[in-house]
Amino acid sequence: MRLILGLLAVAALIAGWFLLMSGQRKTTPITLTFHAHMGDEPLVYDQFVYDNPGGGGQFRVRDFRFYLSNLSLTQGEKSYAEPDSYHLLRFDNEDKTHSITLPEVPLKSVDTVQFLIGVDPAANGSIEVRGDLDPNSQMAWNWEVGYKFVVVEGALKQGDDVSPLVYHVGFSENAREVEFMLPPDVLVSDDPEVHLIVDLAKFFDGTAQIDMQALPSVKFNRADAEILADNYAIMITLAF
Amino acid sequence: MRWVLLILAAAGLAVAGWMNWDRTRHPVATPIADFSAPFVFGRFAVPPENPLTEEAFALGRHLFYDPILSGNNQVSCATCHVQALAFTDGRAKSPSLSGGELDFSAMSLANLLWGQERFFWDGRATSLEEQALIPIQHPDEMGQDIDALMAELEASGTYRRMFRQAYGAVTPENTAKALATFMRMLISSESKYDKYLRGEARLTAQEEHGRKLFMAHPDTKVSLRGGNCIDCHSQFLTSGFRDALDGFSNNGLDPDDTLPDGLMAVTGNPAHKGFFKVPTLRNIAVTAPYMHDGRFETLEDVMAHYNDGIVVSDTLSPLILEADNAPEAAKGTVGLRMTPEEIQAIIAFLHTLTDEAFLTNPKFSDPFEGGS
Numbered sequence: 001m002r003l004i005l006g007l008l009a010v011a012a013l014i015a016g017w018f019l020l021m022s023g024q025r026k027t028t029p030i031t032l033t034f035h036a037h038m039g040d041e042p043l044v045y046d047q048f049v050y051d052n053p054g055g056g057g058q059f060r061v062r063d064f065r066f067y068l069s070n071l072s073l074t075q076g077e078k079s080y081a082e083p084d085s086y087h088l089l090r091f092d093n094e095d096k097t098h099s100i101t102l103p104e105v106p107l108k109s110v111d112t113v114q115f116l117i118g119v120d121p122a123a124n125g126s127i128e129v130r131g132d133l134d135p136n137s138q139m140a141w142n143w144e145v146g147y148k149f150v151v152v153e154g155a156l157k158q159g160d161d162v163s164p165l166v167y168h169v170g171f172s173e174n175a176r177e178v179e180f181m182l183p184p185d186v187l188v189s190d191d192p193e194v195h196l197i198v199d200l201a202k203f204f205d206g207t208a209q210i211d212m213q214a215l216p217s218v219k220f221n222r223a224d225a226e227i228l229a230d231n232y233a234i235m236i237t238l239a240f
Numbered sequence: 241m242r243w244v245l246l247i248l249a250a251a252g253l254a255v256a257g258w259m260n261w262d263r264t265r266h267p268v269a270t271p272i273a274d275f276s277a278p279f280v281f282g283r284f285a286v287p288p289e290n291p292l293t294e295e296a297f298a299l300g301r302h303l304f305y306d307p308i309l310s311g312n313n314q315v316s317c318a319t320c321h322v323q324a325l326a327f328t329d330g331r332a333k334s335p336s337l338s339g340g341e342l343d344f345s346a347m348s349l350a351n352l353l354w355g356q357e358r359f360f361w362d363g364r365a366t367s368l369e370e371q372a373l374i375p376i377q378h379p380d381e382m383g384q385d386i387d388a389l390m391a392e393l394e395a396s397g398t399y400r401r402m403f404r405q406a407y408g409a410v411t412p413e414n415t416a417k418a419l420a421t422f423m424r425m426l427i428s429s430e431s432k433y434d435k436y437l438r439g440e441a442r443l444t445a446q447e448e449h450g451r452k453l454f455m456a457h458p459d460t461k462v463s464l465r466g467g468n469c470i471d472c473h474s475q476f477l478t479s480g481f482r483d484a485l486d487g488f489s490n491n492g493l494d495p496d497d498t499l500p501d502g503l504m505a506v507t508g509n510p511a512h513k514g515f516f517k518v519p520t521l522r523n524i525a526v527t528a529p530y531m532h533d534g535r536f537e538t539l540e541d542v543m544a545h546y547n548d549g550i551v552v553s554d555t556l557s558p559l560i561l562e563a564d565n566a567p568e569a570a571k572g573t574v575g576l577r578m579t580p581e582e583i584q585a586i587i588a589f590l591h592t593l594t595d596e597a598f599l600t601n602p603k604f605s606d607p608f609e610g611g612s
Contacts, residue, residue, distance in 0.1 A: 046511045062511065062558065092484065129282045136282050136354070136474035138481045142456055153558050164558035168457070217562055220459040 027104040030073065031193040032113065034098045035239065036064060036091035039201045043096050048157045053204045054211030057158035059165060064200055065090040066150040066232070067119050067132070067139065069175075073105050074112040080105050085115075086123065086131030088139060089198070099193075111182055113194065117232055118149035118175030125172075145170050145220070150232050152203060156212045166217040167203075167228060174229035180238050195239040206231030269293035269406055277353070278429045280437055280476040284353040290369065290417045292424065295406035298607075300422025302402065303415060305606045308392055309376050311383035312337070317375070317419070318606065320346040324599050326523035327426065332534025336380040345534040350428040350522045350598065355479030356487025361516045361532040363488060364506050368420035373412060386412050428522045428598040436592070437476065443592060450589025453582055457559065460567040467586045468546070468563040468576060472518045478593060480518030488515040489557050492550035492574070493531060499553050502532075513555050525591045526599065539590060543583045548575035 036043040038050055038061075048058040068089050072081040082102060089098040118124075119133065124146035127135040134140070139148045152167040186194060204210040207230040218224040272292040277284065286292055303309060307316040320334045321327035327349035333341040344361045352359075358366055365371035375381040376389065393399040394410045407414040433451075435441035443451060455475055456466030472480060472489050480487025488503045494514065503515035516532045530536040536545060550560060552574060564570065566577040578586075598604070 088483070090484070127280065134282055134482070135280070136477045136479075136481070137483060138471075138486045140470070140475055143475075155558060162554075164562040166558055166562045217459075219457060219461075220464050221461045224461070 026108070027106050028108065028110055028187060029101070029103050029191060030105055030110055030187065031099055031101045031191070032071075032196060033193055034068075034089055034091075034100075034196050034198050034236070036096045036098075037197050037199045037201070039199065043091060043200055045092065048155075050201075052156060052212045053201070054209045055213045057156050057213065059154055059156045059212055061152065061154040061200065063092075063151060063153040065139070066117060067147060068100070069116045069119050069123070069131070071100070071102075071113070071115045073102070073107060073110045074114065075107040075109050076111070078107055080107055084131045086119065086133045088132035088137075091198075109187055111184070112179060113182060114177065114179045116175045116177055117236070118170075118229075119147050119172075120175060121146075121172040124170075124175075141168070141170055142220070146172060149174060150203070150228070152200070156216065158213070163216060165212055166219065168219050169225050169228045169232070171222060171225055173222075174225055176229055176233035178233070178236055182238075183240070197237050197239045199235050199237070202235035203228065203231050206234050269295040272297065272425070275425075277427065278434060278437070278476075281351065281354050281429070282476075286353070286424065287367065287369070290420060292421055293406060295402070296418050296421040297425055299399075299402040299406045300418035300420070301604070302399075302607050303419055304422050305608055308396075309382055309384060309389060311385065311388075315382050320381075321349055323601075323604055324526070326350055326428075326527050326599060328527045330528070332529045334381075337383050338380055340380075342380060344532050345529065347517075347519060348523060348527050349423055349426050350520055351477060351479065352426065353424050354477050355474065355482055355520065356517060357482065358485075358487070358517065362502050362505055363485070363517055368423050369413075369416045372416040372419035372423070389415070426598075426604060428595040430597040431522065431595040432592040433589075434595070444588070446585050446588045447592050448589075449582075450585035450587070451592075453578070453586050454589055458563050458565045458576065460565065465565050465578070465582065466563070466576075467578065467582070468559065469521075469586070471557070471559040471563070473521055478521035478524075480520075485512070485515075487518050488512065489518055489560075490514040490553065490555045491516075492545075492552065492556050492560055493535070494553065495551050496553045499555075511555060514553055515555065521590060522593050523595055523599065525594045539587050540583075543587060546576055547578055547583060548573040550574035 038044070043061065043064065045061055048060045050059050052059055066089055068087045069085055070081065071085045071087070072079055087100055091098055123130060123133060129135070133147065139151065141148050148168045148170045150169045152165070154165045155162050156165055182194060186192060204212070208227050215224065218228055270293055272294055275292060304317045307313050309316055315337070320329040322329055329346045332345055333343070334346050336342050347361065352368060359368060359371040365374060373386065376384045377386055390410055390412065393403070393415070400410060403410045403414055406418060432441055432443070436443050453465065453467035454469040456464055457468050457471055458464060458466035472491070474481055485503065485507070494500065499514040501513060503512040504510060525539065528537060530542050536542045550556070552561065561574060564577055570577065
């Protein structure tokens, strides 16, 4: 009899534990969906439909991609850093979007999202394959410099004259930290998704305005690269 | 005496039973054990439904070299993919069964586990398993009816046994899997460049100059000279890139009005017109002639094309159109405008990609000639 009572007590304790735990979320799933835009509209590839912001002519985009790394999420004093957090964001798909899903963030909720546009100096100087970092990929560059962080390629059309546009921005000093406070109600659903707009127009017309005729390419010139880095630092915004 | 007979009978039954069981059971093939790949080649993926096994490799190698695969029993895969030529055939375009020539040049088969996961110059196959059966059935390549081939293989006790040990039944699917396994194992990683990357060899001053040029996109603004090869050929694999369709490009061979469809024939996207698969440059010194149609006979011809022979078309890579080592505007030509010394340095570097061990590896050779 005493044994049965003892067993029942243990069972009740276990049941109680599960009841308590089920009401309390220990981890949070989160999806960050990035939408590539040019201004207010989704990005259109391969068509001369955009005006050169700083000069004459129209331009088209054939490629736009960038590294997003060191993603970390914060709730109050607690934070979670995704391990091997190197994402290559590309938008050459039907929706012009790229999603990053973290199914189990070990936080009860998330109020701040932080990441780098670019690659941190340690990873940038390494040929180790981590996350989407791949030294045999198109983002690999000149190893005295590291990876390309942001790539935009296309062409500028002035009358019948078509000339190439090549913007490859790298150098460790051009990684830019970005931080967003999430509104309190954004994570209440069971499968929360945070939407962010990546506005390519800001890349050419942000802190500085670019005339593509005067500056058709940026590669290894550090001053030019910094100008574009200051522009892409503000190209991502939260969408509501 | 009776006991001995009984025991012998029992043993006989056991052996017969085991033999029957062995014939019908699911094959237990041997995983390829000593398989390793250079760290710098990066990630690769083997389809889980076709793991690399010794039995599949042995079967694939036999099939690869056996003219039984063709309708007239005279053409094998190895007819157009010769080991000593890094599995090319030395021709601009391979001969067609009907007497003409095929549309494309035979591609080198090396390091297919890495780089672009689409096969053929226009990327029409999305796996090696899919690729393997296409030339066999193509009327101008091997002209074989797949059911007739299965009957021929089934009639051979050797092939029945090899299929059973590798996969089970003689089927088109298992034929494709075996050929894919053989091709996946064609790994070239003993060139001078590989030894240099492992710290086992030094490049000459000219080769090192060529390597630096290979890896650099030119930028006159900071006086950086470059051959721009790395914009399409990854630095360690020297093949096209793996991601999505990054391993295809229009490299300025033809003007818009004669530009072939290339990748556009597969994707339907006009932005892909004239795109062809960026090939590996491993063993490039032995795989002449060059380009998808074999139009260039020598590496000098190829370098001349990139140096001042680029033909502009709408889908030409902006990276090629923009890459120029000379600060002043070009007059009527498009290209890298490097010096003859720089061109020779790049060619010297390309020769460091030749892997004699690969070209003569007995494991990759014809099993019907001597060893097996």
